[in-house]
Amino acid sequence: MTVLELAGLRKEYRTFRAEPTLAVDGLDLVIEHPGTVVGFLGPNGSGKTTTIRCMLGLIRPTAGTVRLLGEKMPSGAAAAIRRVGALVEQPKFFGDFTGRRNLRLLARIGGYSRSDMDRVLELVGLTDAAGMKFHKYSFGMKQRLAVAATLLKDPDLLVLDEPANGLDPAGIVEMRRMLRDLADSGKTVFVSSHQLGEIEQVCDRIVIINHGRVVAAGSVDEVMASGTQDRAVVQVERVDSALAVLLATGYEAAGGSRPGTVVVESPPEDTSSITRTLADQGIYLQGLRIEGQNLEEVFLALTDGESGA
């Protein structure tokens, strides 16, 4: 079954005075692999949150269709939403209520028991702080409570907007492990995050949007392949000579950021040729490694270097 299907999704925000703002511009997206973690990336203002809100029936698209877990949204929201746990932007709870009470208000709507609440509070490490008022929570704790609320339904699909915000390194590792475990147990996790390194580590698939449109989608490897080339970092004693030889041979090369290194833009299979070219000129390598592109570079290349994810 298709987990999520967006077809020609378009959303314009209209105001009385200003021109309409186009937030999502004919976005098409299909996620049909249950049990995967899907990363949803895009610069600030690219339409990520608007897309998520449309998915969840919180806002009505100007055009296009949304199918969530097979249900057409927003008409089928009642059936779909009970199988979806979602955190949109930042945690939204009553500040004067304790974490447990905030959770109980939601648990009550869904008919979940105290033991269900205890289970998710333990899962996010908030058991001891459940009696504290929400406004006294650190940002990371607020985030954990919001994640606990999404897990309460034992959902088939988790939609998490910046779940690692405010978490300390240990919390981030824990969150990553949790997302992976959830996916391994057959749930689909749709996660938007600024932390591209985290996304790269935890996600099976990635969707990158810019200006309200999908610019890349696929497995992590597929998306990475669509970005910049790999490069070889050569460590030599005579940098200037090595650089001159490589440039003369037609390589695209430059001095590396570390002393004694030269960076050569080339696919991995060219490394033997680089080695031979330098050796022929009496320049012997002290080291060579292939520096793979990272998601950050791919992201920047695909989004014209716009900031934020």
Next chain:
Amino acid sequence: MSFLRLLGSELERFLARRLARGLVLTVLAIGALVGVLVFINSHPDTWNSGFRATDLLSDFGGDITDWSEQRPTRSGFVEDGYGNWGNYPYPGLEGIVGGIGMTVALLFGGVVGASFLGAEYRYGTIEQVLLWEPRRHRLLAAKYLVAFLGSALITMFAIACFSAALWPAAVWRGTTAGVDGRFWLDLASVILRTGIVAGLFGIIAATVALMTKHTTAAIMGMLGYNIVAGIVIALWLQRFHRWDPLQNAVAFITEGDAGKMVKDQGWEIVSSHTYLSAGALLAAYAAVFAAAGIVVFRRRDVT
């Protein structure tokens, strides 16, 4: 998701709020203050000047003019025919407790109803709840029901507290003559009707807060209407008098006829419709507001 579970959650949300607890404490404090002031200012030495228990009904809006004089009383609450009040039970306190039913209903209904919906927008929790119950008409119906119940219960509690606060003055410094089964029934019915009016005002205030996404705007709107409407209607919209929600609220609480302004030599008020019709009209206003709120909420983007 069961509607009853949703209702239970909304009710818990309401009861757990600081505002609900704060209003209860405020009511108790004001009740105690009024009770003490009335007690101190009534005259134990003057046989016929103490607080008359049966005055509770007129104080809170009950229409007792048709039968109270037939009751035994030792109050000297009389006018001498020249506009001078003789032996007034609590000098200096005129107007403190007299005819406050509608005002309390408007105030508490406005505050409770507006803040209940306004807080959802202030904290952004409306989005959180919609991720659990996406059927917006059901969610709003539950919220309206809780706004009605909350406003009504707090107002009824307030009127009951104020009545209880005045009781010692009647027992020890005045008279409880005339207090019988009918008195208690009438007092209970005044409290109940005031509660109903507060509940209906609560729904109207909740709708205004929903539309403006702002608690203060809704409360100010309700109270502003209270201040401005009377003047505007008297000066320019005399024919609207019979439809004025506040006039109909007063008529419903006091079990009196709602009036309409007719022009003869000048404008004068004559009977228009009964208190039951006035209550029905008020309920119709609240229903129209609620329906408008549901239409707006169903179409609104939650961002």
